[in-house]
Amino acid sequence: MADVTRRTLELLAQLQTGRRFSGKELAARLETSPRTLRRDVERLREYGYPVxxxxxxxxxxxLAAGQTLPPLVLDDDEAVATLVGLTLLGATAPREPLDGNGFAPAADRAFGKLDQFLPHRLRPAVVALRETVEAAPQNAPAVRPEALAILGTAAAWHEYLTFTYLDRDGHTSHRRVEPYRTIYLHLRWYLLAWDVRAVDWRTFRLDRIDEIVPTASHFTPRPLPARSGAEYLRAGLSAGRHRAVVTIETAAAAVADVLKFQDCEIESQGPDRCRLIVQVDSFHWLILQVGLIGAEFAIEEPAEFRDLAAQLAQRLNRAAESRPTS
Structure with missing residues (x-):
C-alpha cells in the first residue's frame, strides 16, 4: 500500500507541473508499466483530480482545470519556495491599492491559507516562516491580478484586446493590440504587444492600462521581435544609453552585490574572474562603481570609456602628488 501511495503522489507531482505527458514518458518517469499508470490515473480521478x-x-x-482545488502536494523545498515567493510579492506591491484587490492583499490571503493544504509535518515550518520571514517593502506601481490574468489568457489564446492607455505625458489613447507577453522588470509589469493602429511592436506599462476588453476575435501569431519579451523590453529601455563591457578580477557574486540595482549581465569566468556587460547613462558613474569594487579590471569596450578612465587616473595621480600650500 505504501508503494501505491508513493507512486500516486509522484504521479500527481508530475501532472501538477502543467505539462502534457505521453503515457510512455509518464510510465518511464514513474518506473512502472502503462497498465499500472492507467490504474493510478483512475485512482487520482476518484480522489477528485481532473486528469x-x-x-x-x-x-x-x-491535469485539467477542475471546479475545486484539490489538496496540494508540496515537498519541503516547494513549500518554502512558495511561502518566500508570496512574501516577496507582498513586499513589492502597495499595501492598500485598488480597493484592496492588489497583489499584496492576495499574497497575504494565500499565505494564510497554505496551512490547511499542507501535511502536518510541514506546518511547524510554515508557522516559523510566517512569523520570522520579512521582506523590506519596495515602492512599485499597483497592478490588478485580474488584469494580469486577462492579458495572459488573451496572449495564450491569441485574442485581440482593446484598452485605454495613459502615456508618460498624461495623454490617454485607445489601443487595439495583439498581446504576446507580460514581463516583470525593475518592479514594473509590462505588456509586449503588436499595436494594430501603429502597425508596430509596443510595450505598455500595466499600471497605465485600463478598461481592458477581450474581443473574442483571434489573430495569427507573428514571431517575436527578439529572442524573448524581456530582451526586447531591455533594448527599448536602454535606447540612448551607453554599452560597456568590463572584465573584473573577482567573483561574479562580488560584482552582483555592488551592482544589485543595475540591469546588467555578469558572466562568471571562474572563481575570481567575471565579465560585466551593462548599459548606463554615464560612464563617470560606472567607473566609480567598478573602481570601488577593489579588484583589477580591464575595459574591453568602448574606447570612450577607456579614455575617460585614463583621464580620471591622471587626475587622481595629480591629486595624490599635490602638496597643500601654506
Whole structure:
C-alpha cells in the first residue's frame, strides 16, 4: 500500500507541473508499466483530480482545470519556495491599492491559507516562516491580478484586446493590440504587444492600462521581435544609453552585490574572474562603481570609456602628488 501511495503522489507531482505527458514518458518517469499508470490515473480521478487524456499516437495525460482545488502536494523545498515567493510579492506591491484587490492583499490571503493544504509535518515550518520571514517593502506601481490574468489568457489564446492607455505625458489613447507577453522588470509589469493602429511592436506599462476588453476575435501569431519579451523590453529601455563591457578580477557574486540595482549581465569566468556587460547613462558613474569594487579590471569596450578612465587616473595621480600650500 505504501508503494501505491508513493507512486500516486509522484504521479500527481508530475501532472501538477502543467505539462502534457505521453503515457510512455509518464510510465518511464514513474518506473512502472502503462497498465499500472492507467490504474493510478483512475485512482487520482476518484480522489477528485481532473486528469484528462487523449488516446492515440499523439495522446497525452494532463491535469485539467477542475471546479475545486484539490489538496496540494508540496515537498519541503516547494513549500518554502512558495511561502518566500508570496512574501516577496507582498513586499513589492502597495499595501492598500485598488480597493484592496492588489497583489499584496492576495499574497497575504494565500499565505494564510497554505496551512490547511499542507501535511502536518510541514506546518511547524510554515508557522516559523510566517512569523520570522520579512521582506523590506519596495515602492512599485499597483497592478490588478485580474488584469494580469486577462492579458495572459488573451496572449495564450491569441485574442485581440482593446484598452485605454495613459502615456508618460498624461495623454490617454485607445489601443487595439495583439498581446504576446507580460514581463516583470525593475518592479514594473509590462505588456509586449503588436499595436494594430501603429502597425508596430509596443510595450505598455500595466499600471497605465485600463478598461481592458477581450474581443473574442483571434489573430495569427507573428514571431517575436527578439529572442524573448524581456530582451526586447531591455533594448527599448536602454535606447540612448551607453554599452560597456568590463572584465573584473573577482567573483561574479562580488560584482552582483555592488551592482544589485543595475540591469546588467555578469558572466562568471571562474572563481575570481567575471565579465560585466551593462548599459548606463554615464560612464563617470560606472567607473566609480567598478573602481570601488577593489579588484583589477580591464575595459574591453568602448574606447570612450577607456579614455575617460585614463583621464580620471591622471587626475587622481595629480591629486595624490599635490602638496597643500601654506
Amino acid at each position: 484528462s487524456t487523449q488516446p492515440g499516437p499523439s495522446g497525452f495525460y494532463r
